Amino acid sequence: MAASYASPPAGHPGQMALHTGRAVFTEAYALIPQGVMRDIVTSYLPHWRDSRLWIIARPMSGFAETFSQYIVEVAPGGGSERPEPNAEAEGVLFLVDGQVTLTIDGNAHSLKEGGYAFLPPGCQWSLVNRSTAPARFHWVRKRYEVVDGVDIPPAFVANEQDEPIRWMPDTGDTWGTTRFVDPADIRHDMHVNIVTLEPGAVIPFEETHVMEHGLYVLEGKAVYRLNRDWVEVEAGDFMWLRAFCPQACYAGPQRFRYLLYKDVNRHAKLPF
Template structure:
């Protein structure tokens, strides 16, 4: 069993995550199921996609990192040869006062965080920012930063990491601080507002080689064709339910479930209602395809 280091979140993990860390957004179940529980769920890993349902995000599969205190995380995506290779994605839980003054020692890696519960102080290049649920921060590669939970009790956030790909004539992007509540979704063409995208990065800014967005479907909204493209995806469901097409399979997903798609995996969906269906989306963008051996 994965034992927490000194200072890691303690207490009843299920209560911590359900009551506080997720806030208005779905997150891991944590805890452990009873011995009488059944092992049947929707977890699957294929050559084209993976589904990591909320029900398997338990204490026993958490991870810890050097240089952090009062921290544990669920590592949902990491580069795998022959699968998705551009990014890692974590769901992080911090105990009261927990955090790090050196979250990552790789100067070539860029970062993005999205807060789901509590209050997180993010310091980017010496400037402090207080992020509450719905708060987003982008930290360019090579920029000093630190994070600290400043709320009584735990806080939680999503964390994306990707090695930034330099491109001739383009500087590194600027830091971004935003709130999803302040960014109205941009409706997708010809959908009458049934499908919208909240964009944290400007899609016209080619300095960015990854986009983090928040996708929202009204009940009955859909992706009405099988998207098949070069971008890799990580999709974390924050709210609602849908039937999602992954390669040739249709999978029912709901709050707290995670989908991980390699390049060219066909995808589509129908939002099931009765409320809206929302998920955080990662994708790699705006660069040439890597060519072996010099990727």
């Protein structure tokens, strides 16, 4: 099945649009609907030319503290030779629209829709849009947690359309995950995966766990349990969950897919 990926509508709603959006920020989760990702809420970054971005998550004390997530739009000819200012930051890029050339430690890679790249801390990378149309991609950033005796994982490039969906047991191949990293690979302290639920599939219990989450809906719609609330979500929406926020899901009438961030494979930090 050909993949499709939502991205922000941009532009600006008309003055006659009804103020009936679903945006909410609570003590346990935030929902940023696709309809509020407009021109007026974009940002710009140093050393990025002809580019803008929607910042949809950032570390916040007392909420989700481990990651940031951007949706970056790069115009033709735009990009950056100095994209990442923090030598301790690792990143994942996931392309949802257009194509870009990503150069990692001197090696050029062409990323098209569905393209995925892991960028370890300290690697040298740059990105340019050499096409004639804008490109959009997610950029997830996290401060890498170094562990004595554990190697930093190398950079790699993939495409989700070439990767299998690994179905959960006893679900009849209706709920599964596209993984880009072996869950047992202790070198990685974050996973950015794609979760797929076929029409009518469910997450049949309230997951409650230490991992923080960013969930960007790539396709379809569903009713999603967030803490105490059942919330309707659709393609282009972003759900931002702090640790231990209960979650579950009933997928809608079409395939429901989302890009998922979670922090993994490290001890809980203890106060000094």
